[in-house]
Amino acid sequence: xxxxxxxxxxxxxxxxxxxxxxxxxxxxxxxxxxxxxxxxxxxxxxxxxxxxxxxxxxxxxxxxxxxxxxxxxxxxxxxxx
Amino acid sequence: xxxxxxxxxxxxxxxxxxxxxxxxxxxxxxxxxxxxxxxxxxxxxxxxxxxxxxxxxxxxxxxxxxxxxxxxxxxxxxxxxxxxxxxxxxxxxxxxxxxxxxxxxxxxxxxxxxxxxxxxxxxxxxxxxxxxxxxxxxxxxxxxxxxxxxxxxxxxxxxxxxxxxxxxxxxxxxxxxxxxxxxxxxxxxxxxxxxxxxxxxxxxxxxxxxxxxxxxxxxxxxxxxxxx
Numbered sequence: 627x628x629x630x631x632x633x634x635x636x637x638x639x640x641x642x643x644x645x646x647x648x649x650x651x652x653x654x655x656x657x658x659x660x661x662x663x664x665x666x667x668x669x670x671x672x673x674x675x676x677x678x679x680x681x682x683x684x685x686x687x688x689x690x691x692x693x694x695x696x697x698x699x700x701x702x703x704x705x706x707x
Numbered sequence: 708x709x710x711x712x713x714x715x716x717x718x719x720x721x722x723x724x725x726x727x728x729x730x731x732x733x734x735x736x737x738x739x740x741x742x743x744x745x746x747x748x749x750x751x752x753x754x755x756x757x758x759x760x761x762x763x764x765x766x767x768x769x770x771x772x773x774x775x776x777x778x779x780x781x782x783x784x785x786x787x788x789x790x791x792x793x794x795x796x797x798x799x800x801x802x803x804x805x806x807x808x809x810x811x812x813x814x815x816x817x818x819x820x821x822x823x824x825x826x827x828x829x830x831x832x833x834x835x836x837x838x839x840x841x842x843x844x845x846x847x848x849x850x851x852x853x854x855x856x857x858x859x860x861x862x863x864x865x866x867x868x869x870x871x872x873x874x875x876x877x878x879x880x881x882x883x884x885x886x887x888x889x890x891x892x893x894x895x896x897x898x899x900x901x902x903x904x905x906x907x908x909x910x911x912x913x914x915x916x917x918x919x920x921x922x923x924x925x926x927x928x929x930x931x932x933x934x935x
Binding site for chain 2: 640694
């Protein structure tokens with residue numbers, strides 16, 4: 627089973643990297659960019675086919691390691707078989 | 708005072724740290740590999756040194772903060788044992804749940820490597836008794852992720868309970884503006900745990916113990932610990 631975990635900064639947390647990317651896009655002439663926030667994507671291969679169990683495992687992975695919940699939110703997507 | 712220095716893959720300041728500890732305490736510290744599950748018997752002080760544990764993968768200190776030895780470090784701190792984290796060690800203490808908040812990318816996105824003045828916020832702790840309250844010291848900083856952030860409630864608690872250990876300042880002890888090298892909230896360079904037995908700081912006092920290499924303002928911290 628394939629899953630994707632997306633980790634993003636919480637609203638209000640300053641993101642200097644996103645700001646720098648926003649500036650670089652503007653200097654490249656990419657118009658109309660109102661803001662950039664940088665995050666992380668993890669593509670995870672899971673054993674078994676129990677979606678509920680997979681979700682539970684991924685949630686544990688996020689809370690224990692993948693996200694720092696002081697500053698980050700996470701979102702779990704499990705691919706349809 | 709028996710110290711143990713925890714070594715992770717990618718630590719690189721453990722030698723400097725060991726030298727500073729040995730000089731102040733008269734005992735060579737034990738060097739403890741991260742995959743161990745116990746601290747040497749009789750350990751009074753645990754030190755997490757600087758460096759780039761696990762190559763700063765995922766987030767600085769994130770993987771080291773969950774290493775096998777960290778359960779023993781958390782138990783040591785919970786018993787009131789002295790615990791010091793410098794630079795990457797501070798990041799590991801935050802990621803490992805021993806200190807609140809997080810160290811984010813420097814606000815100007817640059818790795819900063821320079822001498823830096825700090826203001827000692829209080830001198831009544833095991834880490835700072837050989838300094839004076841309000842004293843300005845000059846030590847080295849070298850980090851890309853030293854921008855201390857926490858939610859408003861946490862910052863208010865740190866300030867209200869006197870848990871800020873050091874603040875970035877200029878040579879006259881004035882905080883704010885250019886004196887802040889990384890954008891840290893309230894110019895915070897280091898914080899204590901609630902019981903003040905855990906200290907995390909970004910600057911490197913272990914590199915300022917010998918007049919030959921720029922100054923001795925870091926000695927106070929190690930002499931304080933040796934006397935604790």
